[in-house]
Amino acid sequence: MYKLLLCVRYLRTRYIALASIISVMLGVATMIVVNSVMAGFTSEMRDRLHNFLADIVIESRTMEGIDDTDRQLAAVEAAAGEYIAAMTPTIDVPGMIMFEDPYNGKTITTQVMIQGIDPESKGLVGPLRDYLASYNPEIEDGVVIREAERSRAEPLSWELTASAARYREEMKRQEALEIRGAFEDDSLSVTNTPHENRAIDDSPDFDPVSSNPSTNAAADESKPLDDDAFLQDPLVKQPESQIQTGAYPARVYIGEGIVSFQAQDPDTGKLHKVMLRQPGDDIILSTVTVGRPPEIVKMNATVVDSFRSGMNEYDTSIVLMNIKELQKNRGMHLDNAITSIHIRLKNYDDAPKAIAALQGAFPPGTVTIKTWEEKQGLLLSAVEVETAILNVLLFLIITVAGFGILAIFYMIVVEKTRDIGILKSLGASSNGVMSIFLYYGLGLGIVGSTAGVALGLVFVRYINQIEDGLSWVTGRKVFDEKIYYFFEIPTYVNPVMVLSVALGAIAIAVLASILPARRAARLHPVRALRFE
């Protein structure tokens, strides 16, 4: 009994013990916060990767793809239909995108991944509606700045929204007027204004109706990608009556990161998103045909929507295009070929069984069949390793706290030497004296851990408010939602993690007190009593 009493008294009267409690507390709190945020980010990232990629992806080994979509889908259905909830054919092909920056008139050309999709079935495999701008309100700093333009019930399609169509018509008319003005003026200086460059979109050589590989290839030869040619040709050849205001048959949902950038508002100093291409605008895509050798093919395409999956890598590199047009442009339409099939399973746990069943459905060596995790294996395992290393490092912090406890306990044992002698003279056993200090370590660990868990959980709970506070104090955004696409810092508190961190810290506190406790137990009572 005296053990508990003394240990509680020592805890309460030794302020130096507070230092070890605080170090344990901070170590535990840090571990909980970091783990929760890491887990939050990881699960969010996994979700986003997973959603965009579907559960299983069957990929052709070549860019030419495999013929006969319908037969393939039927084969997949026949092989693993019992596991499959939805699937969608896809064409993946690298390409280039070219469009003009309306603010400085420069032409932007970047490398992209063109993905031919069928929106309807794609929407069944992944949450496509969640990504498309027109189905979602635009939110900036937690405030809705634009309502959703389409209702969720509206089927996914390649049609422009009414407002985008109106915008397009207005823009085309404007351009036609300017072109004619320039034509009549015959002044070259006008061609330097950004709007003039848009004339390229109206080039008759990119006749939308006949945008198939052969004509495009021809266009390519006759019209090299040369600024002067773009600017001059329409002026010469374009009569007003032929102005094309309808959208091109090639339609795209464009990755938001490709056509937007963050600009600082000079008045408020706030960052906001600036779109370089609106729905209704046109872009030029180029890619390769399936011919041998592959030839470059150019496509005029109309932007129908922009998407944001939340994975920066995708949003800055993927252009989703209507699969039929992509097939046509790449010369795949005759064979109805595709390069991959994305599959959503009824139950993801069945993935190994489904993959085994699918292996047999394709001739060996023609396709690779992988789960999304296998496809993103490198990234996922990198994150796992990162988390593990971080945990080791953080646990070292708690171990440092353990050494602090060891030193402080040694000090307390020395300070309490006489009292230990007194207790022994009163009949306390060595084990009894030892347990005072072990209980002491245990108590310290429990108090420190509990406080740390509480602090950590409160921190995680209010992490966004804390982030706001920090941003306010430091004057710059600590966590920029525009970069991460999170409006809030995602967190996930794993109870098992919290418990093991707390128990680990308690164990370290007890371990650290063993040495001083043994020293106390071994003190010779007379020596201790004579100690001044």
Add this chain to the structure above:
Amino acid sequence: MAETIKMTKPLISAEAISKSYFKGQHKIPVLQGAGLKANRGEFISVIGQSGSGKSTLLHVMGLLDSPDIGEVILDGTRIDNLNQKARDQLRNHVFGFIFQFYHLLPELSLLENVMTPLMIRHSIFGYWAKRKEIRDAAMDIINQVGLSHRIKHRPSELSGGEMQRGAIARALVGKPEILLADEPTGNLDAVTGRGIMELLNSLNENQKLTIVMVTHDEAIAAQAHRTVRLAEGRIQLHAREDAA
């Protein structure tokens, strides 16, 4: 008269105790065959110069230390060679210690200090079951030493005399058979010291408590039934007021 017959057999005796300390290579003999007997209910004082080994003798008798040579016999049984656990038990049940510097635990209140030997004796559950009894026993003893108005005070809030009374209460709460007192008045002024001595005397008379007290003060030593002198590591054969 039955008492007298019983008294012929000593309650505790230290026989031919030798004990030396080492300072580096040098052997410093402290006790060289010192012997001391105390009958039940006897109040013995051991007088000797500072450094003559009085405390050492007391520690050996109270099992806080072991002799190099010699035996400690309690009621006819040798106890100095018992195992650690038995020695702990004996210290708790049979001996009560009081020290020159009181040695109360600074973190505990007076009442808690007095209860300590009983808390040591009982496990947590035993203590919980008997907590009222234990508290009553402690309060009873504190009353006897006249400190009932001070139970909530920390040792640092008590005077020297009060602390020593507290220490006596703590030594007695476990109902020991022998009280070992190491210069109990050594740190007190004459008047307070006399009060402590009166308390010890009354305990000896009223409760037939066996007391072995060491001191370097002749006047204090004189208040015991019997005084022996410790010098050169031995008890000098000089008796005063011998009860026998």
